[in-house]
Amino acid sequence: DAGVTQSPTHLIKTRGQQVTLRCSPKSGHDTVSWYQQALGQGPQFIFQYYEEEERQRGNFPDRFSGHQFPNYSSELNVNALLLGDSALYLCASSPSGQLTDTQYFGPGTRLTVL
Amino acid sequence: AQSVTQLDSQVPVFEEAPVELRCNYSSSVSVYLFWYVQYPNQGLQLLLKYLSGSTLVESINGFEAEFNKSQTSFHLRKPSVHISDTAEYFCAVSDWNSGYALNFGKGTSLLVTP
Numbered sequence: 001d002a003g004v005t006q007s008p009t010h011l012i013k014t015r016g017q018q019v020t021l022r023c024s025p026k027s028g029h030d031t032v033s034w035y036q037q038a039l040g041q042g043p044q045f046i047f048q049y050y051e052e053e054e055r056q057r058g059n060f061p062d063r064f065s066g067h068q069f070p071n072y073s074s075e076l077n078v079n080a081l082l083l084g085d086s087a088l089y090l091c092a093s094s095p096s097g098q099l100t101d102t103q104y105f106g107p108g109t110r111l112t113v114l
Numbered sequence: 115a116q117s118v119t120q121l122d123s124q125v126p127v128f129e130e131a132p133v134e135l136r137c138n139y140s141s142s143v144s145v146y147l148f149w150y151v152q153y154p155n156q157g158l159q160l161l162l163k164y165l166s167g168s169t170l171v172e173s174i175n176g177f178e179a180e181f182n183k184s185q186t187s188f189h190l191r192k193p194s195v196h197i198s199d200t201a202e203y204f205c206a207v208s209d210w211n212s213g214y215a216l217n218f219g220k221g222t223s224l225l226v227t228p
Contacts, residue, residue, distance in 0.1 A: 004157070031214075033214070033215070033216075035216075035218075040220070040221075041220055041221070042118075042204050042206075042218030042219050042220050042221050043158070043204070043216070043218050044218070045215035045216060045217070048214045048215070055214065056213045056214050056215060058215055090157060090158065092158075092216075097214060099146060099208055099209075099210065099213075099214060100146060100165050102148075102160050102163065103160075103216060104160070105150075105157040105158040105159070106157050107155075107156055107157040108157055
């Protein structure tokens with residue numbers, strides 16, 4: 001049983017560019033959450049997708065957007081990249097999006113903005 | 115507003131010694147509490163969680179944590195650590211106010227040496 005997968009593993013962009021990160025949830029999971037983990041910090045919640053809709057959003061600007069597809073996979077898009085967007089981006093999936101669900105994390109995508 | 119404080123950023127310990135990683139939270143409502151572990155160059159893995167019931171929860175690899183409502187704490191302990199326990203440990207909280215988002219602490223780096 002494949003766990004949560006993310007692509008690409010690493011990415012280097014320059015300021016002002018746009019980036020798309022991808023996530024495939026664990027088999028049987030329909031809910032996907034995205035987190036940003038800056039160096040030396042804990043993960044920060046960006047948003048969660050359920051039934052192809054953004055269900056909840058954290059304190060991130062509109063430059064961060066996402067999408068969930070009918071097969072439950074998800075994309076995170078970041079426009080107008082800033083140096084401060086450099087971080088590890090983690091995707092997490094859960095079986096039904098209940099508050100008590102365990103969130104299963106992928107290995108992350110390391111984004112470097114130059 | 116909900117917050118999570120991990121009181122130690124780094125904890126060095128010798129192999130086979132006991133260890134305690136401290137976590138305090140603030141919330142005005144009932145909480146769900148989690149400990150995640152992040153090994154080098156890997157994603158987050160759930161170590162254990164408290165949802166309700168017994169305040170002492172255990173993991174399969176010898177860690178345990180106790181929910182203390184009066185002290186708003188959820189400290190993680192292990193009576194005898196191994197070299198392989200070297201990793202970053204994150205405490206996380208969710209509640210009905212935060213919705214589906216996990217709110218993480220900044221992490222504690224556990225370094226086990228021979």
